[in-house]
Amino acid sequence: MSGASENFKLLQRAFVEVMNEKAQAALLEYPENPVYSNKHLHAMKRILSGKDKYLHAVSEIRFKKRFIAVLIAAAVLLVGGITVYAKRDVVTAFFEQVYESFTRIFYQTNQDEETSVPETIEEERIPVYLPDGFVLQEYESSMAHIRIAWKKEEQSIVFEQGTIADIHYLDNEHGEKTILTVDNRTVYVQKTVDEASYLWTDDEYTYLLSCTDTLTFDEVSKMIQSMPKGK
Amino acid sequence: MLEFLLTLVDENDRHKVEEIYRKYHEIMYKAALAELSSKPNASYKAEEAVQNAFIRIINYFEKIRFTEDERTLKAFFISIVIREANRLYRKKEHISLEELQEKLQEEIRSDEDFVEKLCIKEDYERVKKAIFQLNSQYQAVLFQYFVEEKDGPEIAALFDMKLSTVHTTIWRGKEKLLKILKEETCGEWGK
Numbered sequence: 001m002s003g004a005s006e007n008f009k010l011l012q013r014a015f016v017e018v019m020n021e022k023a024q025a026a027l028l029e030y031p032e033n034p035v036y037s038n039k040h041l042h043a044m045k046r047i048l049s050g051k052d053k054y055l056h057a058v059s060e061i062r063f064k065k066r067f068i069a070v071l072i073a074a075a076v077l078l079v080g081g082i083t084v085y086a087k088r089d090v091v092t093a094f095f096e097q098v099y100e101s102f103t104r105i106f107y108q109t110n111q112d113e114e115t116s117v118p119e120t121i122e123e124e125r126i127p128v129y130l131p132d133g134f135v136l137q138e139y140e141s142s143m144a145h146i147r148i149a150w151k152k153e154e155q156s157i158v159f160e161q162g163t164i165a166d167i168h169y170l171d172n173e174h175g176e177k178t179i180l181t182v183d184n185r186t187v188y189v190q191k192t193v194d195e196a197s198y199l200w201t202d203d204e205y206t207y208l209l210s211c212t213d214t215l216t217f218d219e220v221s222k223m224i225q226s227m228p229k230g231k
Numbered sequence: 232m233l234e235f236l237l238t239l240v241d242e243n244d245r246h247k248v249e250e251i252y253r254k255y256h257e258i259m260y261k262a263a264l265a266e267l268s269s270k271p272n273a274s275y276k277a278e279e280a281v282q283n284a285f286i287r288i289i290n291y292f293e294k295i296r297f298t299e300d301e302r303t304l305k306a307f308f309i310s311i312v313i314r315e316a317n318r319l320y321r322k323k324e325h326i327s328l329e330e331l332q333e334k335l336q337e338e339i340r341s342d343e344d345f346v347e348k349l350c351i352k353e354d355y356e357r358v359k360k361a362i363f364q365l366n367s368q369y370q371a372v373l374f375q376y377f378v379e380e381k382d383g384p385e386i387a388a389l390f391d392m393k394l395s396t397v398h399t400t401i402w403r404g405k406e407k408l409l410k411i412l413k414e415e416t417c418g419e420w421g422k
Contacts, residue, residue, distance in 0.1 A: 025265065026265040034261065
């Protein structure tokens with residue numbers, strides 16, 4: 001073995017030992033069994049199942065919030081808690097009045113119908129098709145909501161699946177609103193100067209797809225069409 | 232569900248990842264926790280670092296050298312997680328193109344000189360102690376560079392770093408290591 005090669009191997013050994021000693025020191029510093037959060041265990045389960053290959057540091061990406069948060073309390077009142085239709089109508093009217101000034105698109109399933117809709121997300125229905133070059137940046141899921149974000153350079157796509165109890169409000173102050181049909185789905189579209197939002201339902205879940213305006217409607221249609229259909 | 236994300240098609244690979252999880256998850260978490268102990272919400276951040284580390288491991292799975300030497304493999308995973316832990320609080324560094332080219336030249340011609348200058352054969356423990364004193368960012372990148380023998384682009388891909396940052400980190404890491412040793416007034420090296 002030459003001197004240089006021997007030196008190099010010793011350096012390699014030193015680095016390996018340093019890393020192992022760091023690990024050993026950490027074990028000594030934290031001898032107790034760690035208690036992981038449920039969120040972590042859930043995330044690890046997903047990662048190990050191979051579903052989150054392209055997921056990168058979640059904390060890196062912060063998408064601009066463009067929609068008013070889902071009004072859980074309102075949803076509970078409107079969907080779950082009220083059995084007397086007349087009362088619900090009053091509450092509905094109240095909320096419609098409150099948000100009339102800045103909302104236009106308001107979707108909920110027809111509550112007069114006796115339909116059985118899932119109160120939690122029992123099946124993920126998310127687009128299988130993804131435009132070229134987009135990489136998964138963020139995945140969040142809870143019992144009643146899934147949010148996935150992809151990014152390609154400066155372009156972004158955010159997809160959300162919620163239960164029927166979710167109420168989505170779109171900003172009415174800016175942009176142009178249209179209603180389109182994609183694959184027999186009625187899709188509410190709102191476009192602003194640089195962004196577009198698509199809102200629809202399959203009577204089991206609600207879906208919201210928002211993206212930068214560089215994504216063509218053809219691509220959005222393909223995404224919507226690639227989603228598993230409900231009953 | 233999420234078919235387009237499925238990656239580890241090979242069942243053997245999947246089992247291997249699960250085995251890595253079983254064997255190294257806890258130690259990776261604790262190593263990350265030790266790195267982040269002075270930061271707020273250290274335990275949550277450590278979990279995030281571990282998640283990101285596993286994503287990197289899976290993304291880079293095909294290129295991992297599954298050596299028989301368990302200590303080297305463990306060191307590899309530790310280097311990934313400490314890098315991820317530090318990444319959560321990293322600061323951006325800027326470097327000019329001219330400076331980078333200069334450093335690249337320096338790096339290319341000085342790898343052997345660098346190892347020579349360490350005088351590791353003469354005083355192995357002193358060099359090891361100096362490596363310990365490097366910050367984790369340098370340790371992780373230099374580990375990949377010297378132990379895993381990865382080049383700049385490979386390290387950039389593994390750690391999702393800019394190539395220029397990788398080269399700068401290698402160059403600065405080596406400089407710092409020499410500086411630490413020099414400050415310890417070792418004999419004849421560097422003269």
